[in-house]
Amino acid sequence: MPQTHPAIDQTTPTTTAPTPPTELSLEERLAFINTAMTVKLDEAKVAYEVNTAHIDTEPVDLSDVVTGPVDTGPAPLPDLYPTPIAALLQRAHHRLLTGGWCKDVLVDEDGARCMLGAIRIEARGDSGLEAGAAAVLLDAIRRKFGDDVDSVPSFNDAHGSASAPLRMLDQAAGLADARGL
Template sequence: MPLAHAPTQPTTGNRVSDSELSLEARLAATDAAMTIRLEEAAVAHEVRTAHISTDPIDLGDVLTVPLTPTLQPPTPHRTPVAALLQRAHHRLLTGGWCAGALVEEDGARCMVGAIRIEAHGDHGLEAGAVAVLLDAIRRKFGDVDSVPFFNDAHSSGRIPLRMLDQAAGLADTRGL
């Protein structure tokens, strides 16, 4: 049962030493003292911060950067497949990612759509890039049927974009 106040001194004028109090009484006294200190600190904090405005902020007034990425393409990898995967990654960053179609009306592309447009008709290079991408996906997520299946299984482009970037690194490591 916690005490409401710290123990008082005895009426004889002698102070009660900590060793004369039980553990429960000492804990209760410490609890009471800490409660008082915390309440005083809370009041002091409220007084010090009372002048701060707490009006809601409209994020439209705060965000001043363009909402579409204006990234410069990164320095290309030295190998053709790695460079293609890197360009496809950049294409999705700047042009948008989609699921369920190679290309949407607004220009957003799926992983294979980005690889295809960046391959510029080189079907061998495209096939090599898709194979490395599938290998990178399988390393991370296990047995996946195909790149389009993986792409369409996501509701945002965050993970597909990350896998394109990792596949570019894998292709560069392999010298492809």
């Protein structure tokens, strides 16, 4: 008689397919996410405490830390033009850009200047240089706007913003340079 082996003769039990997991309700999912976030926040808290344990928490006196140069106002603009009247007109243009433009007065209460006021301050008392710059500026204005313009102050006061006066000072500086003035 043939020998039978007990393990071979036995039938293997059939395995049943695993049952799919049941879907969690909204409350169960929120509870799960809350638990996961709490764990992450606890880990972050521990990491923060470890990373900042060596930091000295004494207050810092900023007067000992913050130092810098004393503000002496805007740096003077180097003359781009080698001729004196062109350089004066360029400085007057820069003065209006940095100090402000005004109309109806040479200098307003805030320190802003009109075109002639900027020329006068930049001429530093040299009336000949001031007159030459005003003449070139008036010539540049008349080339662009016609001979109806009576004077530099009337042109300045006829505008509501600094754009045209600034543009004309810049063009006058180029004109003076081209003339060698």
